[in-house]
Amino acid sequence: xxxxxxxxxxxxxxxxxxxxxxxxxxxxxxxxxxxxxxxxxxxxxxxxxxxxxxxxxxxxxxxxxxxxxxxxxxxxxxxxxxxxxxxxxxxxxxxxxxxxxxxxxxxxxxxxxxxxxxxxxxxxxxxxxxxxxxxxxxxxxxxxxxxxxxxxxxxxxxxxxxxxxxxxxxxxxxxxxxxxxxxxxxxxxxxxxxxxxxxxxxxxxxxxxxxxxxxxxxxxxxxxxxxxxxxxxxxxxxxxxxxxxxxxxxxxxxxxxxxxxxxxxxxxxxxxxxxxxxxxxxxxxxxxxxxxxxxxxxxxxxxxxxxxxxxxxxxxxxxxxxxxxxxx
Amino acid sequence: xxxxxxxxxxxxxxxxxxxxxxxxxxxxxxxxxxxxxxxxxxxxxxxxxxxxxxxxxxxxxxxxxxxxxxxxxxxxxxxxxxxxxxxxxxxxxxxxxxxxxxxxxxxxxxxxxxxxxxxxxxxxxxxxxxxxxxxxxxxxxxxxxxxxxxxxxxxxxxxxxxxxxxxxxxxxxxxxxxxxxxxxxxxxxxxxxxxxxxxxxxxxxxxxxxx
Numbered sequence: 001x002x003x004x005x006x007x008x009x010x011x012x013x014x015x016x017x018x019x020x021x022x023x024x025x026x027x028x029x030x031x032x033x034x035x036x037x038x039x040x041x042x043x044x045x046x047x048x049x050x051x052x053x054x055x056x057x058x059x060x061x062x063x064x065x066x067x068x069x070x071x072x073x074x075x076x077x078x079x080x081x082x083x084x085x086x087x088x089x090x091x092x093x094x095x096x097x098x099x100x101x102x103x104x105x106x107x108x109x110x111x112x113x114x115x116x117x118x119x120x121x122x123x124x125x126x127x128x129x130x131x132x133x134x135x136x137x138x139x140x141x142x143x144x145x146x147x148x149x150x151x152x153x154x155x156x157x158x159x160x161x162x163x164x165x166x167x168x169x170x171x172x173x174x175x176x177x178x179x180x181x182x183x184x185x186x187x188x189x190x191x192x193x194x195x196x197x198x199x200x201x202x203x204x205x206x207x208x209x210x211x212x213x214x215x216x217x218x219x220x221x222x223x224x225x226x227x228x229x230x231x232x233x234x235x236x237x238x239x240x241x242x243x244x245x246x247x248x249x250x251x252x253x254x255x256x257x258x259x260x261x262x263x264x265x266x267x268x269x270x271x272x273x274x275x276x277x278x279x280x281x282x283x284x285x286x287x288x289x290x291x292x293x294x295x296x297x298x299x300x301x302x303x304x305x306x307x308x309x310x311x312x313x314x315x316x317x318x319x320x321x322x323x324x325x326x327x328x
Numbered sequence: 329x330x331x332x333x334x335x336x337x338x339x340x341x342x343x344x345x346x347x348x349x350x351x352x353x354x355x356x357x358x359x360x361x362x363x364x365x366x367x368x369x370x371x372x373x374x375x376x377x378x379x380x381x382x383x384x385x386x387x388x389x390x391x392x393x394x395x396x397x398x399x400x401x402x403x404x405x406x407x408x409x410x411x412x413x414x415x416x417x418x419x420x421x422x423x424x425x426x427x428x429x430x431x432x433x434x435x436x437x438x439x440x441x442x443x444x445x446x447x448x449x450x451x452x453x454x455x456x457x458x459x460x461x462x463x464x465x466x467x468x469x470x471x472x473x474x475x476x477x478x479x480x481x482x483x484x485x486x487x488x489x490x491x492x493x494x495x496x497x498x499x500x501x502x503x504x505x506x507x508x509x510x511x512x513x514x515x516x517x518x519x520x521x522x523x524x525x526x527x528x529x530x531x532x533x534x535x536x537x538x539x
Contacts, residue, residue: 038385042396295381311369 009225012113016093017074024249031290038294065238070142073235077140081232082240083248085133089254092126095119096257097181099278100270112181123258124164127213131157133247134215134222138232151229152301153215153222159308160212160219166316167205171195171262171321180258184266196263201319203263205312210255212304214248217293221301222223256285353494406485409520411468414461416503417517420459423510426480427500429456433481441465443474459500463489474521482518 029044029052036043038040044051069075094113101110116122131153138150172178174195175186187193196203212219223231230236233244260266268274299307361367397404406412417426429446445458473482481503489496505515517523525531 034389037389037392037394040388040393040395040399042394045398291382291385294385296378 008109009113011283012111016098016113017090020090020093020250020253021246023253024246025059027252027286028058028245029055029250030286031293034287034290035294038291062239067240068233068237072142074140074142078235079240081133081137081140082236082247083133084136085130086243086250088126088130088133088181089247091249092130093250093254095122095180096254096264097184098257099275102193102266102275115179115181117177117179119181120168120183120258120262121178123180123254124161124168125232127251127255128157130247130251133244134232136228137236137244141232141235143235145228145306146234147304148228148233149222149234152228153232155301156212156215156219156222156304159305160209161206161311163209163308163316164213166313166320167209168262169316170202170320173320173323173327174198175234180266183262184268187265188269190268191265194263194265199319199323201315203259205316205319207259208312210259211271211289211292214251214255214289214309216252216289218296218299218304219304220293220298221304224298250287252289253282256282256289259285262288271296338418401529406487408485408518410485410487411470411473411483411520412485412487413463413483413489414466414472414498415482415505415518416500417482417515418478418505418510420505420515421508422442425456425504426478427456427459428478428480429454430477432475432477434476436471438469438471439465439467457498461498463491463496463498470521473518473523479518479523482517482523483520484518 032054033043033051035041044054047053047057069078072320095116096114096119097110097115099111103109103203133149134153138146138148138153175183177183177186183195187195211217215222221227223233228234233241236244238255257278260278264281265277266274267278351407359368396539418424429444431444431446434442434444441462443458443460443462444456446454447457449455468483470483476482509515
């Protein structure tokens with residue numbers, strides 16, 4: 001039994017790692033296509049049918065590119081920083097139930113690596129640790145733009161961790177558990193039992209904070225091309241830069257899963273339709289990340305801080321107080 | 329002449345002639361006190377402008393009106409006055425080259441990229457023996473075409489002049505209109521600098537006989 005559990009966990013980890021590494025690549029393809037169509041362009045068309053093999057071409061290029069370590073960087077930290085970003089992104093996935101449990105060859109599989117009872121706390125904590133990737137990478141790069149990016153990254157992550165934590169507190173109070181599976185069971189009674197109906201404010205706040213956590217467009221100031229080049233990634237090349245990239249896209253997928261499971265019912269009653277529903281919700285949230293990138297401008301860092309501390313945090317606190325009063 | 333769309337586009341470039349399309353944008357004053365700032369923030373928050381932006385890009389995606397020109401396969405029509413790689417024209421009447429070897433283009437060239445050499449041929453006529461343009465130096469200013477008294481050297485529409493080295497020379501024969509093009513009557517006149525404007529015949533003053 002112990003051995004079987006061990007093997008099952010290893011297999012699950014490898015599958016998740018492979019699927020989401022590949023999805024990160026395919027995600028870039030969809031991002032380029034969606035952005036192109038919204039801007040009346042065609043996007044990649046030349047490599048493979050509909051440009052689908054562009055992902056493979058980019059991957060080959062990233063893997064075979066020279067790994068340049070500039071002379072004045074702090075070598076060890078510079079090398080370890082991208083690993084932190086990618087590793088924490090995948091570590092956070094351990095507590096996410098990707099699909100309802102299903103039976104294969106008479107063996108029941110739970111598509112979650114570890115159903116720990118502090119699931120959400122673990123995910124938020126690990127995503128918080130992900131800050132060290134941009135922070136250390138930017139500080140070790142010996143580049144003023146990277147340093148600016150690191151400072152911005154630290155400010156944004158720490159500020160929006162507050163929003164994430166406070167906004168999610170109200171649903172946690174309602175469910176009474178930190179496990180994402182318990183969240184799913186709480187909402188398994190169909191659309192009307194979704195937490196988004198009873199906690200719309202928390203949903204919006206968490207969604208906004210998700211953009212800051214993943215550094216996507218309205219809050220893309222950590223690596224804002226027109227201001228600070230590529231931010232913490234400026235001095236990176238080849239696969240080290242690729243690890244930052246995979247981490248960013250994996251984070252987008254995982255945060256989409258988390259939003260769908262916490263607020264939108266997850267996989268519902270665990271049927272096949274429910275599983276498809278979860279994937280559909282995740283696809284929508286991922287698409288929304290691309291959609292906003294085409295539509296919205298970036299905010300300034302001071303506006304981002306203003307939004308966080310003067311608008312979102314008071315609303316989150318009020319939301320918790322009202323939830324508490326109603327629950328009493 | 330060659331492309332109606334471009335003609336139309338070039339003929340109405342003066343914005344002063346179409347004042348009805350322009351209007352002043354109403355901009356509100358900046359709020360001065362805290363309450364005004366709060367009201368502005370609240371108004372912007374509920375105005376839904378973010379959703380307008382989302383709708384606009386989604387509409388364009390659904391409409392799928394792609395404007396990409398897939399360049400090597402597709403090319404945009406180029407303006408008749410475009411100043412790309414030079415051409416040497418022939419006379420319509422006799423198909424001989426128009427260049428009389430006066431050397432004005434070499435003289436006026438501000439980047440010194442034209443080199444011309446002439447000699448007296450067997451019929452005691454001046455003939456161009458050497459002519460080359462260094463496209464690596466040429467800045468495509470159009471002075472040579474403008475100064476040419478015979479409308480011999482002009483600019484063409486050939487803009488794909490990538491080269492494996494910086495010095496990229498064109499000789500007289502490279503630029504000269506091929507004879508079969510001439511026989512087919514397909515030589516294109518240049519409409520840019522130095523060219524004869526349309527309806528020139530009607531506007532030119534006849535020399536009085538008593539002069």
